[in-house]
Amino acid sequence: MPDRTNCGPWLGAVHERTASLLLDVRSCHRVLGAADAFTRYLTDLRAELKRRRKPMTVLDGHGR
Numbered sequence: 001m002p003d004r005t006n007c008g009p010w011l012g013a014v015h016e017r018t019a020s021l022l023l024d025v026r027s028c029h030r031v032l033g034a035a036d037a038f039t040r041y042l043t044d045l046r047a048e049l050k051r052r053r054k055p056m057t058v059l060d061g062h063g064r
Contacts, residue, residue, distance in 0.1 A: 015058040023062060
């Protein structure tokens with residue numbers, strides 16, 4: 001397992017960018033009439049990342 005003791009600032013920026021991109025993807029799915037598909041994807045992603053608190057916190061802060 002990689003050493004993550006020095007990941008601090010840049011890793012937070014990665015989580016923020018990921019959340020921003022997910023919001024854009026959600027908007028595209030809504031326009032295409034596929035909001036349910038995105039909701040399923042996000043539910044699966046949350047289940048996969050449930051043990052990682054920081055990504056979940058960032059997603060929650062962006063309103064899913």
